[in-house]
Amino acid sequence: QLQLQEAGPGLVKPSESLSLTCTVSGGAITSSDYYWAWIRQPPGKGLEWIGSLYYSGSTHYNSSLKSRVSISPDTSKNQFSLNLSSVTAADTAVYYCAGLHDAPTEFDFWGQGTLVTVSS
Amino acid sequence: QSALTQPPSASGSPGQSVTISCTGTSSDVGGHKFVSWYQQHPGKAPKLMIYEINKRPAGVPDRFSGSKSGNTASLTVSGLQAEDEADYYCSSYAGSNNFVFGTGTKVTVL
Numbered sequence: 001q002l003q004l005q006e007a008g009p010g011l012v013k014p015s016e017s018l019s020l021t022c023t024v025s026g027g028a029i030t031s032s033d034y035y036w037a038w039i040r041q042p043p044g045k046g047l048e049w050i051g052s053l054y055y056s057g058s059t060h061y062n063s064s065l066k067s068r069v070s071i072s073p074d075t076s077k078n079q080f081s082l083n084l085s086s087v088t089a090a091d092t093a094v095y096y097c098a099g100l101h102d103a104p105t106e107f108d109f110w111g112q113g114t115l116v117t118v119s120s
Numbered sequence: 121q122s123a124l125t126q127p128p129s130a131s132g133s134p135g136q137s138v139t140i141s142c143t144g145t146s147s148d149v150g151g152h153k154f155v156s157w158y159q160q161h162p163g164k165a166p167k168l169m170i171y172e173i174n175k176r177p178a179g180v181p182d183r184f185s186g187s188k189s190g191n192t193a194s195l196t197v198s199g200l201q202a203e204d205e206a207d208y209y210c211s212s213y214a215g216s217n218n219f220v221f222g223t224g225t226k227v228t229v230l
Contacts, residue, residue: 037219046123047158047166047209049219060217063121096165105213106156108177110165 002026002034002099004111012091012118018084021074022097022111029073029080030055035100037107038071038082040093048093052104053080087118121214124149124222131228132200140225142193142210148220150191154213157186157195161206169208170195197227205229 008020020038027034038050051061053071061069068085084091095116099109125143132138142149142157149155155173158166168177170186173193183198193212197204210222 039221046224047211047221049211049221052217052219062218104217105154106168106171106211107158107166108168108171110167113165 002101002109004097004099004109006095006097006111006114008095008114008116010115010117012087012116013120014088014118015086018082018087018091018116018118020082020095020097020114020116021079022081023077023079024099025078027099029053029078030075033102035104036071036073036080037098037100039096039098039107040091041096041113042090042093045093050082050084050095052100054104089118092116092118121148121218121220124210124212124220126208126210126222126225128223129226129228131230132197133230134200134202136200137196137198138200138227139194139196140208140210140227142195142212142222144191144193144212144220146191148212148214149188149193149210151215152213153188155186155188155193156211157184158209158211159204159206160209166209200229202229 003025036053094113096113097111098107101108157170160166174186214220
């Protein structure tokens, strides 16, 4: 069973960059059986897909965030990371990493989520 | 892409059924079979309940069912139980390796 765990700072200053890592256990991030994604949820609001990382290394981003976001793998640690630049208060949210099994079409496995607050 | 439209709330008594709609466009819900539904209890991560419109992952009760007609997908929870009280989100593949979520529906068991 795939397990995912997010980690990173809980507080980021406006205009700085937000960086989170997702540690995966129970499966290799390089496996063709899986795809990976980041999803966020502002307090009291709905879910927003941020972007996806395919086992091939290709990435796909939400067009509304594309100019500020990057997702990258760290195969040595079986992790993948999210970097979001030039953050504002609107980026305050619970950030989830997710695993997609067999096909990049639904989010099968989720981390517990980590709250990131953007504030000076 | 714009969020898929869901009703803010739905409710039913124990044992009854509740149906939640998820309306998109021909570019997302109407154009693909990759519609999924997620259950989220307060303070918890979402859980996949339905994928590819009407398929259930292992362990999800058959009280949960999905369907789609045109640009609108639906989730039905039959035989409502207290533990079904949660927020529910739909999601759809939107082409070009993009995804979009619904606005969310809070289900209350009366």
